[in-house]
Amino acid sequence: MLGGVATVLGAGGCSDPYAAQKVSAGTGSSSIQNVGEPPAPARRQDGAGGVFDPQATPQAALRRFATVYANWSYRTLGRDQALLASMSVGAARLAERQAAESTRADTTLTRARLANRGAAISVSEDLARSAWWIVVTQEQTSGGGEYEGLAPKPHVSLAQVARVGGGWAVSQWLPQS
Numbered sequence: 001m002l003g004g005v006a007t008v009l010g011a012g013g014c015s016d017p018y019a020a021q022k023v024s025a026g027t028g029s030s031s032i033q034n035v036g037e038p039p040a041p042a043r044r045q046d047g048a049g050g051v052f053d054p055q056a057t058p059q060a061a062l063r064r065f066a067t068v069y070a071n072w073s074y075r076t077l078g079r080d081q082a083l084l085a086s087m088s089v090g091a092a093r094l095a096e097r098q099a100a101e102s103t104r105a106d107t108t109l110t111r112a113r114l115a116n117r118g119a120a121i122s123v124s125e126d127l128a129r130s131a132w133w134i135v136v137t138q139e140q141t142s143g144g145g146e147y148e149g150l151a152p153k154p155h156v157s158l159a160q161v162a163r164v165g166g167g168w169a170v171s172q173w174l175p176q177s
Contacts, residue, residue, distance in 0.1 A: 052086040054167035061161050061168040062135050063120045065092075069173070070118030070137045070155075074109040089162050090171040114143035118155070126158065133159045 055061035065087055072080040081100035085093050103109065118139030126132040140152035160172035 051089060051164045051166075051169040052083075054164045054169050056167050058133065058161040058168045059123045061087075061170055062123045062133055062159055065159075065170045065173065066120040066123070066135050066137050066157070067118075069157075070116060070120070070139050073115035074113055074143075077109060078103045088170040088173070089164060092159075092170045092173045095173065112143040112145050112147055114141065114147060116141045121154070131160055133161065135159050 053064070055064055065084060068080055068084055068087070078100050081096045081103060085096035085100065088096060108114075116139055118137045120135060121138050122134070122136040124134055126134050135157045137155045137157070138152055139155050141147050141150050154177075156176045158172070158174045158176060159170055161168045162171040
């Protein structure tokens with residue numbers, strides 16, 4: 001009976017409604033995307049996926065990343081996120097690439113003239129979790145509307161680093177506050 005149903009469906013002009021959404025094997029791209037989600041960046045085939053300015057120590061890599069992460073304005077945020085992507089690997093690189101893409105469409109930043117200033121005040125190994133770091137920054141966000149007059153405050157991020165050719169780069173960056 002099932003064979004007969006398949007034959008009738010096939011003869012009746014039925015087709016796979018999801019055929020246009022199938023992933024092309026080996027290309028690293030897909031037409032499947034959640035509504036409102038920026039497209040994933042294309043995979044680099046040219047070997048240009050190296051890290052810009054790897055640092056000599058894990059602490060230096062985390063401080064450098066935190067400094068760029070905490071200092072931006074509505075005019076520079078997309079470029080700053082692209083710089084963070086070039087300074088990182090793995091999940092951190094992907095997150096910053098996606099953030100840079102979504103920043104282009106975010107009109108709130110420009111309307112409120114948002115900016116952030118900050119500095120890394122502490123970088124230390126997480127004693128409770130191996131291979132994790134705790135980074136504390138002191139930051140102040142400014143701009144119009146609800147951002148006007150905000151006091152500076154500390155922010156905590158959990159992070160991981162990876163050894164890259166010439167040093168260290170951030171591989172995970174997870175803001176906690």
